[in-house]
Amino acid sequence: MSLSIGIIGLPNVGKSTIFNALVQEQAAQVANYPFCTIEPNKSIVPVPDSRLEKLASLVNVGRKIHATIQFVDVAGLVKGASQGEGLGNQFLGHIRDVDAVLHVVRCFDDPNVVHINALPSPIEDIEIINTELALADYQQLEARIEKLSRQVKGDKNLIPVMEMARRLLEVLAAGNPLWGFEGRTDPAFQELNQELRFLTAKPVIFIGNVDEEGLVSESSFEAELREYASDKQVEYLTICARLEEDIIDFSPEERNEYLEISGIKQRGLDKILRKSYQMLGLISYFSFNEDEVRAWTIPDGWSAPQAAGQIHTDFERGFIKADVATFENFEEHGSWTALKSIGQLRSEGREYVVQDGDVIYYRFNL
Numbered sequence: 001m002s003l004s005i006g007i008i009g010l011p012n013v014g015k016s017t018i019f020n021a022l023v024q025e026q027a028a029q030v031a032n033y034p035f036c037t038i039e040p041n042k043s044i045v046p047v048p049d050s051r052l053e054k055l056a057s058l059v060n061v062g063r064k065i066h067a068t069i070q071f072v073d074v075a076g077l078v079k080g081a082s083q084g085e086g087l088g089n090q091f092l093g094h095i096r097d098v099d100a101v102l103h104v105v106r107c108f109d110d111p112n113v114v115h116i117n118a119l120p121s122p123i124e125d126i127e128i129i130n131t132e133l134a135l136a137d138y139q140q141l142e143a144r145i146e147k148l149s150r151q152v153k154g155d156k157n158l159i160p161v162m163e164m165a166r167r168l169l170e171v172l173a174a175g176n177p178l179w180g181f182e183g184r185t186d187p188a189f190q191e192l193n194q195e196l197r198f199l200t201a202k203p204v205i206f207i208g209n210v211d212e213e214g215l216v217s218e219s220s221f222e223a224e225l226r227e228y229a230s231d232k233q234v235e236y237l238t239i240c241a242r243l244e245e246d247i248i249d250f251s252p253e254e255r256n257e258y259l260e261i262s263g264i265k266q267r268g269l270d271k272i273l274r275k276s277y278q279m280l281g282l283i284s285y286f287s288f289n290e291d292e293v294r295a296w297t298i299p300d301g302w303s304a305p306q307a308a309g310q311i312h313t314d315f316e317r318g319f320i321k322a323d324v325a326t327f328e329n330f331e332e333h334g335s336w337t338a339l340k341s342i343g344q345l346r347s348e349g350r351e352y353v354v355q356d357g358d359v360i361y362y363r364f365n366l
């Protein structure tokens with residue numbers, strides 16, 4: 001499954017700096033992901049998972065393949081983008097294709113970096129972008145309503161969709177994004193969202209790009225962002241993009257040492273990857289054979305045959321059963337054979353819902 005996350009924000013807030021760090025991370029891993037092509041504004045990055053390392057050592061294989069997430073750098077969003085300012089509409093189109101959004105907000109104070117305001121102004125920055133996104137959604141929805149008003153005459157089933165469209169238009173007209181809209185579970189909303197892929201209905205995380213000191217103690221800009229995020233019920237995290245860029249060439253040991261000395265608990269890229277995974281409601285399960293161990297990404301709630309289809313469509317079509325152990329059990333007993341001999345290897349059928357951390361061996365027949 002190719003899940004992708006767009007990085008958006010005003011110019012000069014640190015998007016490219018973050019994106020470059022992600023690209024470097026991909027380059028460092030390229031040997032493990034020969035199937036990933038390199039494109040200028042896309043980067044496919046492995047999701048760190050210490051369980052995979054552990055499994056590889058238990059089953060004694062050298063090749064570890066992490067689950068991946070694709071990031072897309074969406075440059076060029078400026079005030080007026082929805083009216084075609086900058087490269088407006090073209091870039092808004094890139095956002096339509098992603099599954100979730102990282103909204104980078106400037107929280108570092110640096111007189112050498114030109115910005116629309118002399119001092120960082122997180123809320124104002126966010127609202128400029130949100131207004132553009134809301135306007136773009138508004139325009140799309142307006143066109144859809146025009147069409148619907150003709151269609152609804154011949155098809156009364158479309159009335160709820162039409163009503164929903166009008167409600168949404170009101171929200172957007174006020175410059176508000178749809179992520180806070182309370183009727184999101186309504187089938188009419190989902191139908192419209194599936195068709196129009198609203199920019200402002202995508203899951204979003206605010207990323208406060210802070211100075212190095214900001215990672216250790218909170219500045220007033222960060223506090224402003226944190227309170228705003230909590231008020232709007234949006235996930236939020238802070239990173240220092242410049243530091244991410246600086247440590248990219250370090251070995252993992254050097255990196256840990258550096259973070260420890262600086263009093264920083266977790267690397268920003270790891271925070272982004274984990275949070276993105278969580279936000280998209282994703283889980284990982286593991287497969288292994290004599291050559292490799294591999295983590296697979298699926299949405300929470302998928303059945304065993306659906307999850308098998310991630311590996312190969314044949315696995316899904318010919319699914320017979322899945323031998324399953326939890327990662328914890330596997331780690332405790334050390335091998336598949338040991339688990340089997342004590343009856344801890346479960347045999348699950350078509351209805352089984354895969355759990356995060358399951359280690360699975362599929363049996364199939366074509």
Ligand code: GDP
Nearest residue numbers: 011012013014015016017108110113210241242
């Ligand atoms: P973009 O336009 O959002 O892609 O922004 P860039 O990533 O190109 O960053 C704009 C400028 O801000 C560059 O000169 C970066 O080096 C600088 N910058 C990015 N992050 C930080 C940071 O955390 N602190 C400081 N002082 N400068 C940063």
